[in-house]
Amino acid sequence: MQSRTSFFNGTLLRKNLTRFWPLWGMASFVGALFPLALVMEFLRNRHFELTQIDLAGAYYSVAADAVPVLSLIYGVLCAMAVWNYLYGARSVSMMHTMPIRREGLLATGFLSGMAMMLIPYGVTGVLCVLVSLVTGAFSLEALLVTVLVVLGESFFYFATATFAAFLTGNLFAMPAIYLVLHFLEVILDSLFSMLGQGFLTGVAGSYSGALEWLSPTVYLENTVWIDRVVEERLVNQAPYSSYYDYVTTEIHLRGLWVVGVYVLVGVALLGLTYLLYRRRRSESAGDVVAAPWLRPVFRVVVTLLAALPGGMALYEIFWRSFQYSPYYQALPMAVCMCVAGLIGWYAAAMLLAKSLRVFRGSWKGAVAVVVCCAAVCGAMHTDVLGVAARVPNAEDVARIELRVAGNSYTLDAGEEDALIAQVVELHRAVVQDLDYLREKEAELYDQPLTQEDEETLGEATTWIRLEYTLANGQHLERSYDLFITRDRMAQAGTYDYLLDALVNGEAMKAVRLHDGDPDYTLTGGYVSTNRGGSYDLGSREAEAIAAAVRRDAANGTWGTYEWFDSSDAHDYAIEMELTFAYQRQDSSGASYTSNDWITIRVRPEMTETVDCLLRLGLVTEADLVTRAELYPEDYAEQTVALSTPQSGIVVTEENNSVAVVG
Incomplete structure (x- = not known):
């Protein structure tokens, strides 16, 4: 009887699911706890209400915030389970002698992993649908959108984990390569920013996000967002307890196009994985990098990740501690980066060769590392790109x-x-x-x-x-x-x-006072005195105070910042703050409501503000004492002797001038 080769094997699929059932079973159990907790709350609290908007918000919060992180972690675990046979010489030889083509092994393994990815989401989703039907909060739109996001992101993350699995022949190297694929841009961006801050005046040492799309998890978290339409409504009307609250009337999940783009990226990575698998040698099991042409890339990446943080760490330990300067010095930093880079270069060589004997004939690579490190430090020191x-x-x-x-x-x-x-x-x-x-x-x-x-x-x-x-x-x-x-x-x-x-x-x-800005709404604030009085301001009180501060500003008695006098000795011992609410859009176009505040320093010359506080009953005449008067022991006289008493020269501050008395 003629034997056949197959592009798919159902037995292998079932074997993968049954063999690794603790993985997807435990994930399903953890996921089921959340809808079950909702059921228990519903049974315990008879007044518990769940609306369509509430449930849609919960769905979208999970889709926008939780699914990328969960899929990132769970995807690599599923890939390590499904493709573990690639990392042992005996297991990979056995699989490749089966009457299943490599295309069949790839397709069956990928479907097995996707099934393990989706089963926990399916169990959790079904329970959530049942809860929503029982509570009358079922939303078909929210359910379909969430399902599409879960399917798309699960596919993308498992596709990237599969791609990482075929780049290596070592089980322990696989998750490291997978995480580097997802976060290399963030890591290098942050490291170069820190290095630039040390060399260049004014440059921020924080992550810039210039190529953030190369870090999918970060980009998804920042781009997929929840759009809420909020209205102010009267929640309770009573003679002394009426108040308004913001109520969500519509809710949508925006930025879904990003998920679609990453799905296409996942398809492309699967194509690359197929090409890698066709040319993959069974003997590569155990190798840190399975494809020979990727070995130079591996060495460069490891060298970079060693030279940048390692060089800065060595500089802080062995140079800055003894020769401190506000900025990095080019030559010592170049030496430190060369040392750390060479360590990374030879560590990568040892991992690839699975041997410690990698030094003979390696001088060309070592010279290249030294030259590159020196060039980076020289470019930073001279700012050849004109960044600063x-x-x-x-x-x-x-x-x-x-x-x-x-x-x-x-x-x-x-x-x-x-x-x-x-x-x-x-x-x-x-x-x-x-x-x-x-x-x-x-x-x-x-x-x-x-x-x-x-x-x-x-x-x-x-x-x-x-x-x-x-x-x-x-x-x-x-x-x-x-x-x-x-x-x-x-x-x-x-x-x-x-x-x-x-x-x-x-x-x-x-x-500073958001005067005339329609985006800002004065919502309140507080006033407190050092004699024990403290009051939360309503919007009307806050508006009256803000108007008084504006009049003082027009009179020239408020708002002038004293660059050369940081003392608050002449301020009244009154703490006052005004708070604002404002509508903004972030870089992804998401609308959000946030708060802003301004601290007002009250001084005796601010007559309009002081009169307003007195009229509102927020302060009394007894509260109108300066900090120097209230705490004389903490505020010394503003007279400083700049030389020894024998010289007879004393400098005093008087009308912002210097008087010499001798």
Whole structure:
């Protein structure tokens, strides 16, 4: 009888499912706990209500937030179970002698893994549908959308896990390769950002997300979002307890196109897996990298992941601890990166060769590692790409998130164009003085400024952070520790002058209070005194106080930031905060409601604000004492001796001038 070869084997499928039933069985049990807990709550609480909107929100929350992470972890476990025969010489030889073509083994194994991926979701989903039918909260749209997301992401994650499984012949290397495939972009982006922060002034050392789509889990978490339509409704009406609440009237899951794109990526990876399997040698079982042409890629990746974090760690331990400077020094960092890179290079070679004898004839690769590490440090030190000097054009800016002088500002194109232009001009002035800033940072490390320096010498430091969102969707973040002086602040064109003009300008004061901004709604706040009184503000009280603060700002008695006087000695011992709610959209287009707040420092010259607080009964005349009057032991007299008593020279602060008495 002539034998046949098959592209699919049902017996192997059943064997995989029965052999690894503890894996999908335990996952199904854990998943079933959530709808069962909902049933128990429904039976325990007779007043428990579950609406279609509530259940749809729960479905979408799971689909948007939980499914990517769960599928990432569960997918690799299923792949390790299904493809474990690839990692043993005897098992792979046995499977390849069966009357099933490699295409059949691939198809059967993939269907087995997909079945194990979907069974727990199916069990949980069926129970959730039953609960929704019993409670009358069944939503067909939410169910279908969630099912499509689960199917698409399960397929993608198991396809990537299958691809990773065929790249290696080692069971322990497989999950490492799988995680590197998913997070290499995040890792390298963060490492290069940290390295850039150490070399370049102002560059943020945080993850930039420039190529985030190469890290699927992160991109899915940030792109698939829940769109809620919210209305303010009267929840309870009573003479003394009426209040409103925000109620969700519609809910949708946005960004589903990303799931579709990753499904297509999964199909492409399956095609590559098929090509790999056709050419895969059975003798590669046990090898860290199964395909010979991938071995150089493996060595480069391992070297990178060793050189960057290892070099920075060695620099901190063996150089910065003894020769501290605010920025990395190129030569010591190059040496440290070379050492760490060579360790990674030879470690990768030992893993590939499964031997410790890898040094003979390896000098060419070692030289290449040294040259590359030195080139990276040299490029960072000289900023050949002009990263630190990059300033966007004002017309290319869609939004600026600005943090300066203890406040946060959001400036949107089309609404605050003049302020955006001022910020960009300030940023350019800062970039022109980067060498000056680096010199001052080195000086201040050796001799930090004291409060007396700020008040009497007219020198201070301040921190500013700029977060640009450009019209093309790109982001740019910069942060600076600025050294400012009274002399430079009087010179037009310096960053000191432009910073003061921006922060203390009338337009910025209005933005600080969100005056005239329709996106912000004043919701409340609080007022408390050091004598024990504390009050939560309603929206009407908060609006009355905000109006008084605006009048003080117009009178010039509020809103002027004192760069050279950080003391609160002359403030009233009153804590006051106003809170705002606002509607925004994130980078993916998702609408959200969030909160903002501003702390108001109340001073005696703010007569409008003080009168308003007195009229509202939030403070009394007895509360109108300054902190210096209330705590005299904590606030010393603002007179500082700058030299020894024998010299007879005393410097006092008087009308922001220096008087020499001898």
